[in-house]
Amino acid sequence: MPGATFRIWRGDAAGGAFADYSTEVTEGMVVLDAVLRIQAAQAGDLAVRWNCKAGRCGSCSAEVNGRPRLMCMTRLSELPLEQPVTVEPMRAFPRIKDLACDVGWNYEVKKRIRPFKPRPPDAPDGTWRMAQADVERVQEFRKCIECFLCQDVCHVLREHAKHQEFIGPRYFVQVAALEMHPLDAEDRLAELGQTQGIGFCNITKCCTRVCPENITITDNAIIPLKERWIDRHYDPIRRFLGWLRLKGGAGSGP
Amino acid sequence: MAEVQTHEHDVLIIGAGGAGLRAAIAASAAKVSVGLVCKSLLGKAHTVMAEGGIAAALANVDERDSWGVHFADTMRGGQYLNDWRMAEFHAKEAPACVRELEAWGALFDRTQDGRILQRNFGGHRYPRLAHVGDRTGLEMIRTLQDYGIHQGIDVHMERTVIALFTDADRIAGALAYDRERGFFHLFRAKAVVLATGGIGRAYRITSNSWEYTGDGLALAYEAGAELMDMEFVQFHPTGMVWPPSVQGILVTEGVRGEGGVLLNKNGRRFMFDDIPENYRAQTADNEEEGWRYTQGDRNARRPPDLLTRDHVARCIVREIKEGRGSPHGGVYLDIAWIRKRIPDAEERIKKKLPSMYHQFKQLADIDITREPMEVGPTTHYMMGGIRVDPETQMSTVPGLFAAGECAAGLHGANRLGGNSLSDLLVFGKRAGDFAARFARERTLGPLAADRIDAGVRRALEPFQPAAPEAEGPYAVQEELQAMMQDLVGIVRHEEEMRRAQEAIGKLKERAARVRVAGNRHFNPGWHTALDLPSLLTVSEAITRSALERQESRGAHFREDHPSKDPEAGRFNLIVRQDGAGSMRVERRPIPEMRPDLKKIVEENG
Numbered sequence: 001m002p003g004a005t006f007r008i009w010r011g012d013a014a015g016g017a018f019a020d021y022s023t024e025v026t027e028g029m030v031v032l033d034a035v036l037r038i039q040a041a042q043a044g045d046l047a048v049r050w051n052c053k054a055g056r057c058g059s060c061s062a063e064v065n066g067r068p069r070l071m072c073m074t075r076l077s078e079l080p081l082e083q084p085v086t087v088e089p090m091r092a093f094p095r096i097k098d099l100a101c102d103v104g105w106n107y108e109v110k111k112r113i114r115p116f117k118p119r120p121p122d123a124p125d126g127t128w129r130m131a132q133a134d135v136e137r138v139q140e141f142r143k144c145i146e147c148f149l150c151q152d153v154c155h156v157l158r159e160h161a162k163h164q165e166f167i168g169p170r171y172f173v174q175v176a177a178l179e180m181h182p183l184d185a186e187d188r189l190a191e192l193g194q195t196q197g198i199g200f201c202n203i204t205k206c207c208t209r210v211c212p213e214n215i216t217i218t219d220n221a222i223i224p225l226k227e228r229w230i231d232r233h234y235d236p237i238r239r240f241l242g243w244l245r246l247k248g249g250a251g252s253g254p
Numbered sequence: 255m256a257e258v259q260t261h262e263h264d265v266l267i268i269g270a271g272g273a274g275l276r277a278a279i280a281a282s283a284a285k286v287s288v289g290l291v292c293k294s295l296l297g298k299a300h301t302v303m304a305e306g307g308i309a310a311a312l313a314n315v316d317e318r319d320s321w322g323v324h325f326a327d328t329m330r331g332g333q334y335l336n337d338w339r340m341a342e343f344h345a346k347e348a349p350a351c352v353r354e355l356e357a358w359g360a361l362f363d364r365t366q367d368g369r370i371l372q373r374n375f376g377g378h379r380y381p382r383l384a385h386v387g388d389r390t391g392l393e394m395i396r397t398l399q400d401y402g403i404h405q406g407i408d409v410h411m412e413r414t415v416i417a418l419f420t421d422a423d424r425i426a427g428a429l430a431y432d433r434e435r436g437f438f439h440l441f442r443a444k445a446v447v448l449a450t451g452g453i454g455r456a457y458r459i460t461s462n463s464w465e466y467t468g469d470g471l472a473l474a475y476e477a478g479a480e481l482m483d484m485e486f487v488q489f490h491p492t493g494m495v496w497p498p499s500v501q502g503i504l505v506t507e508g509v510r511g512e513g514g515v516l517l518n519k520n521g522r523r524f525m526f527d528d529i530p531e532n533y534r535a536q537t538a539d540n541e542e543e544g545w546r547y548t549q550g551d552r553n554a555r556r557p558p559d560l561l562t563r564d565h566v567a568r569c570i571v572r573e574i575k576e577g578r579g580s581p582h583g584g585v586y587l588d589i590a591w592i593r594k595r596i597p598d599a600e601e602r603i604k605k606k607l608p609s610m611y612h613q614f615k616q617l618a619d620i621d622i623t624r625e626p627m628e629v630g631p632t633t634h635y636m637m638g639g640i641r642v643d644p645e646t647q648m649s650t651v652p653g654l655f656a657a658g659e660c661a662a663g664l665h666g667a668n669r670l671g672g673n674s675l676s677d678l679l680v681f682g683k684r685a686g687d688f689a690a691r692f693a694r695e696r697t698l699g700p701l702a703a704d705r706i707d708a709g710v711r712r713a714l715e716p717f718q719p720a721a722p723e724a725e726g727p728y729a730v731q732e733e734l735q736a737m738m739q740d741l742v743g744i745v746r747h748e749e750e751m752r753r754a755q756e757a758i759g760k761l762k763e764r765a766a767r768v769r770v771a772g773n774r775h776f777n778p779g780w781h782t783a784l785d786l787p788s789l790l791t792v793s794e795a796i797t798r799s800a801l802e803r804q805e806s807r808g809a810h811f812r813e814d815h816p817s818k819d820p821e822a823g824r825f826n827l828i829v830r831q832d833g834a835g836s837m838r839v840e841r842r843p844i845p846e847m848r849p850d851l852k853k854i855v856e857e858n859g
Binding site: 012026027028029030033039040041044045046047048049050051052053054055056057058059073075096097098100103107110111115116118126127128129130131132135138139142143144145146178181182183184 | 296358
């Protein structure tokens with residue numbers, strides 16, 4: 001049986017190094033198979049997160065040969081096996097141990113997003129009516145499996161560490177899903193620029209390229225949000241009208 | 255006393271899949287403090303893998319549907335071993351639970367007039383499954399998660415509960431370790447809800463992830479609760495079989511709901527060869543009628559490919575055993591054939607089954623719009639579990655509740671597809687409601703320090719210096735899985751199960767000697783070692799129950815007792831610990847069904 005070498009990062013928050021492991025390669029294998037095989041036979045304490053093994057839960061995110069990937073969906077047949085396959089944790093988040101990193105920041109960011117608030121029901125029985133076409137636009141965003149690969153690749157987080165001022169592509173996708181939800185009646189535009197930092201995104205589309213769910217993050221989520229936000233805050237006609245209202249003062253009445 | 259961090263909650267919920275999240279939301283709506291513990295990160299539980307949909311008699315697509323028909327379908331599917339009271343609650347309350355998800359932001363596929371669309375599924379008389387393509391579980395868990403995180407629930411992620419504590423006659427708390435640092439945590443609680451899901455990791459071929467080691471069942475059993483229906487393990491007929499690394503991964507029944515057909519290597523629709531008597535009247539006897547059913551013809555009967563999962567799985571095993579299987583030991587599941595019937599087939603397959611398209615394309619190099627898939631049975635779901643009160647979901651231990659897959663009762667001998675997601679919602683809510691009510695009427699119970707110390711000591715044993723014949727945890731786990739797969743699988747025989755019983759005894763001894771490398775810091779070897787006792791308890795309960803049920807019914811098939819025994823249809827099997835700590839299996843008569851429900855069953859014959 002042919003073999004391959006996996007150069008896996010071992011260590012913790014204090015530091016670490018790559019270690020080489022060899023394992024046999026069988027038909028159809030994915031990187032996660034190799035990692036779990038190494039764990040079972042050679043490195044029992046190798047830390048790695050995984051669940052569904054089918055690209056559905058977004059647990060096994062890592063950087064394979066330097067690219068953010070789901071290990072369970074990365075076939076060995078698409079990698080050059082004559083050289084070691086490097087596997088390391090996502091770089092945009094603090095390391096915990098080996099391939100597991102601390103993604104807790106994402107869960108905190110999520111809590112800050114204003115939740116869904118539906119309009120009053122359309123029918124007397126308390127239900128709503130929505131057209132499939134309107135639903136589909138948002139369903140694209142709701143495919144997100146929260147693997148955080150888009151957060152990992154985004155240079156605003158990865159290189160500039162703007163975790164305090166910028167919520168990252170994953171959460172622009174969530175805001176877009178809420179803002180474009182046919183039933184939603186909440187307004188989230190003010191925070192977008194102020195605390196969520198949408199202005200930091202300069203549309204390099206790295207997030208779209210790494211999304212394992214093929215969500216068109218930049219074009220379908222971020223750009224429309226930017227447009228809405230700019231319309232609200234920088235539209236010259238609106239500004240002029242706002243100025244007029246201000247000038248009119250309290251006496252002009254409604 | 256060992257070093258443990260203490261947390262206090264009125265209600266502690268263990269497990270954060272659909273049932274756990276729904277229970278947490280219900281309990282926190284009742285204004286009690288709620289802690290939610292889960293083994294993985296939030297939103298990653300197996301619910302995420304559910305594909306087909308949520309069964310609920312909304313009657314949006316076919317107005318003939320009603321809770322009564324759903325009830326009758328569920329009972330027939332479960333071969334009347336179901337707790338009929340649970341089946342009644344489930345059928346009546348599922349529609350409101352689905353609408354509630356919509357009110358929390360879920361976006362289901364729509365009918366022409368803008369209501370929730372419903373699809374056909376095995377064993378359901380009318381199109382009943384509310385769905386989002388083939389990723390309904392993701393929609394459900396994300397909706398519950400995004401709603402739940404704003405309800406003041408304390409979430410403790412990546413913590414595994416290893417013991418429950420009782421005080422005199424009721425639950426008092428739980429001991430857990432956190433995966434990241436290996437620290438111990440004591441949760442004091444007035445009520446505990448178990449929502450730990452399934453047991454799939456007891457088998458080699460499974461659709462379940464590493465998490466599903468039957469923790470909740472083992473914890474409840476150790477705490478003195480009764481388990482029930484443990485012989486009924488659902489082998490989903492269609493798991494992937496090739497390549498080896500993806501073996502067991504689920505292929506949704508939705509493929510057949512959308513017109514996909516099962517074929518043997520000769521291209522024969524073998525499901526027409528064996529239609530069980532109790533389904534004959536409502537099953538199509540020709541391919542044409544079956545096709546019309548999948549395309550929404552209300553006067554057509556459903557094709558035999560959509561018979562209940564237990565039956566379809568056995569038919570597939572038969573084809574494989576008799577040499578009519580596919581090259582990699584499965585059969586064919588073909589959706590590509592619908593190209594011959596409809597012009598936009600490729601579009602439609604990609605739209606209705608996007609995850610399946612993606613999964614096969616990426617993992618098996620198969621384009622399902624052009625080629626058939628190879629599929630075979632995979633361990634998928636545990637019908638049995640913790641015996642609960644149908645109304646409150648409380649186990650036989652006061653204050654200990656259970657909901658979802660780890661609870662028994664709703665599904666009887668076989669679960670219908672789609673009835674799991676609705677189960678999670680209906681009984682997750684009930685468990686949360688009643689756990690909160692229980693907690694409000696009580697104070698925290700005391701916890702004996704020595705028992706906590708003992709729990710911690712036991713958990714740290716794998717780090718002790720190696721005993722003679724010590725081995726790693728992975729080898730023991732793999733051997734158990736292979737053994738259960740071979741000896742207590744889809745087709746069972748007394749002689750094989752006796753061997754399994756013996757093997758479990760030996761594996762228990764080996765598990766006690768397991769040693770792990772490294773330290774407590776995020777150490778999967780250690781975690782695997784601590785999962786072994788639960789897996790062994792569950793495997794023993796399955797094996798003993800399967801030996802005791804000397805007939806074939808639902809998911810339980812005995813080669814040595816191949817027919818159904820009407821007498822055996824009158825009892826459930828109960829598993830509990832006796833005074834000496836040994837496992838006991840006993841028969842418990844099923845209460846007579848209420849006359850009004852009986853009438854509904856008869857009317858829907």
